[in-house]
Amino acid sequence: MNAYEIVLKSREKGRPTALKYIGKIVDGFIELHGDRRFADDRAVIGGIGYIGGRPVTVIGIEKGSDTNGKIEHNFGCAHPEGYRKAVRLMKQAEKFHRPVLCFVDTSGAYCGIGAEERGQSEAIASSIIEMIRLKTPTLSIIIGEGGSGGALGLSAADEVWITETSTYSVISPEGCASILWKDSAKVAEASECLKLTAEDLLRLGAVEKVVKENGFNDEFYERLGRDIAAFFAEKSEVPAESLVEARYARFRKF
Amino acid sequence: MKFEDIKKFFFKKPKNALEGSEENTSERIPEAGEPAVIPDKLAEKCENCGQIILSDEMAENFGVCPKCGHYKKMPPRARIAMCAENFAELFAEEEGGNVLQFPGYDEKLAALREKTGEKEGVICGTGEIGGVSCALFAMDYRFVMGSMGHAVGEKITKTFEYATEKKLPVVGFVLSGGARMQEGIVSLMQMAKTSAAVAKHGEAGLLYIAVLTDPTTGGVSASFAFEADVIMAEKGALIGFAGPRVIEQTIRQKLPEGFQRAEFVQKKGFADIIVERKEMKEKLAALLKMHCAEVSA
Ligand SMILES: [Zn+2]
Numbered sequence: 001m002n003a004y005e006i007v008l009k010s011r012e013k014g015r016p017t018a019l020k021y022i023g024k025i026v027d028g029f030i031e032l033h034g035d036r037r038f039a040d041d042r043a044v045i046g047g048i049g050y051i052g053g054r055p056v057t058v059i060g061i062e063k064g065s066d067t068n069g070k071i072e073h074n075f076g077c078a079h080p081e082g083y084r085k086a087v088r089l090m091k092q093a094e095k096f097h098r099p100v101l102c103f104v105d106t107s108g109a110y111c112g113i114g115a116e117e118r119g120q121s122e123a124i125a126s127s128i129i130e131m132i133r134l135k136t137p138t139l140s141i142i143i144g145e146g147g148s149g150g151a152l153g154l155s156a157a158d159e160v161w162i163t164e165t166s167t168y169s170v171i172s173p174e175g176c177a178s179i180l181w182k183d184s185a186k187v188a189e190a191s192e193c194l195k196l197t198a199e200d201l202l203r204l205g206a207v208e209k210v211v212k213e214n215g216f217n218d219e220f221y222e223r224l225g226r227d228i229a230a231f232f233a234e235k236s237e238v239p240a241e242s243l244v245e246a247r248y249a250r251f252r253k254f
Numbered sequence: 255m256k257f258e259d260i261k262k263f264f265f266k267k268p269k270n271a272l273e274g275s276e277e278n279t280s281e282r283i284p285e286a287g288e289p290a291v292i293p294d295k296l297a298e299k300c301e302n303c304g305q306i307i308l309s310d311e312m313a314e315n316f317g318v319c320p321k322c323g324h325y326k327k328m329p330p331r332a333r334i335a336m337c338a339e340n341f342a343e344l345f346a347e348e349e350g351g352n353v354l355q356f357p358g359y360d361e362k363l364a365a366l367r368e369k370t371g372e373k374e375g376v377i378c379g380t381g382e383i384g385g386v387s388c389a390l391f392a393m394d395y396r397f398v399m400g401s402m403g404h405a406v407g408e409k410i411t412k413t414f415e416y417a418t419e420k421k422l423p424v425v426g427f428v429l430s431g432g433a434r435m436q437e438g439i440v441s442l443m444q445m446a447k448t449s450a451a452v453a454k455h456g457e458a459g460l461l462y463i464a465v466l467t468d469p470t471t472g473g474v475s476a477s478f479a480f481e482a483d484v485i486m487a488e489k490g491a492l493i494g495f496a497g498p499r500v501i502e503q504t505i506r507q508k509l510p511e512g513f514q515r516a517e518f519v520q521k522k523g524f525a526d527i528i529v530e531r532k533e534m535k536e537k538l539a540a541l542l543k544m545h546c547a548e549v550s551a
Pocket of ligand 1: 300301320323324
């Protein structure tokens with residue numbers, strides 16, 4: 001597949017969303033709602049459950065699977081409240097020494113009047129700065145679209161993994177083509193130039209691991225669940241200060 | 255005040271290039287106007303009201319139009335000259351490169367360097383404001399509208415790391431249309447890198463004042479711009495996550511007058527202080543003194 005085909009694949013109808021991963025990988029998930037300030041943003045799902053027998057805080061950007069779901073979850077475009085809910089749950093995880101797992105799948109944070117009025121910039125900035133200094137193990141997995149700052153808000157983690165037909169980019173190829181070349185037809189070219197595929201991202205050091213998808217069969221979720229459990233088992237042995245320092249170095253290299 | 259300094263930086267024209275030429279405006283965030291500078295340097299046309307203003311008068315007024323009050327964008331060295339004494343530049347050697355081999359980007363960078371006489375879109379260093387030593391950074395609208403790629407992120411990160419080591423407050427003059435898209439994911443990672451450095455500086459108990467100037471949007475707004483202890487916003491500055499045109503396209507309606515302007519941002523609770531340009535130095539000095547001077551009761 002070329003880069004543009006991967007872009008299309010990452011947005012494909014029927015692709016598993018965060019809730020599907022949570023259902024398959026997390027045992028006894030209890031969802032926790034709301035940012036305690038304004039609202040419960042359904043574009044961001046959060047809660048606690050078990051992975052490999054260990055309680056983990058799980059946060060996911062959910063796009064919705066059918067029409068009603070897409071509307072409920074605002075197509076995975078979070079408002080400031082989504083990021084503020086995520087920060088609340090991360091700080092809660094830190095307090096109880098639970099690892100944090102994020103599933104990232106968004107074309108970007110929502111652009112709109114309410115989002116601006118309620119400080120979308122501040123919400124994402126706070127999410128990045130809180131997550132990057134969190135004193136507990138963190139892992140983010142990009143499972144579809146990793147769209148710009150809206151994705152980074154939940155990806156300032158110890159490691160970032162990506163499934164093989166997902167993307168992670170500073171701008172959509174459509175946006176890039178239209179701003180840079182004033183030609184939205186050059187989307188395929190922009191997709192190549194942006195180096196947004198899993199393979200490119202691994203080479204650039206933006207992700208640590210590319211997860212084979214195998215058509216998203218049961219074996220895929222079992223293997224991913226085992227890998228996540230092993231990752232948290234290893235990181236839970238590391239002192240929190242060392243985790244934070246290693247995370248600093250991870251992002252400092254860019 | 256060092257009007258001569260400010261004037262010099264306002265009108266500094268390296269070689270045969272003018273600010274606001276076609277090339278400079280070709281691919282930046284389209285909302286912001288580019289100053290129209292008349293090359294003889296004696297007079298210029300206000301980009302807002304169109305009146306001809308003597309350049310000396312404009313510089314003495316810190317780039318605020320004496321006829322209509324419009325704020326012209328300030329190049330970073332003029333901004334620093336306006337607010338700080340004894341500026342000593344740091345990390346001047348830092349320059350970005352074409353990390354993704356993005357087509358046309360090498361040429362673009364070379365042209366911008368030629369045009370501005372600067373290597374990249376931010377100037378960093380140390381100086382004194384009201385007698386208080388601090389680390390400073392000021393972003394450059396002439397460099398793809400202050401967009402953040404590796405070099406900009408690296409210089410700002412180094413400024414915070416330096417300030418942490420030397421126990422200095424940081425004053426940052428923020429101006430950015432967002433990410434440097436030709437640097438792709440590397441550009442996005444600068445948001446995390448700078449945020450981590452801001453966090454460390456803050457954990458050391460040190461003060462960071464961000465002065466958000468026109469425009470502060472996109473990735474920069476969603477990282478170090480809004481991570482400061484005190485957020486100042488220059489009068490009238492456009493401040494937001496998404497640019498107004500993107501929002502209008504998304505919601506298919508016209509935005510209300512004053513939307514995302516500094517005054518709106520303050521009203522919504524996201525900016526501490528709105529400052530006029532002429533009082534900026536004084537306000538910064540007062541805040542720095544409250545945090546950094548010895549208490550003598
Ligand atoms: Zn005017």
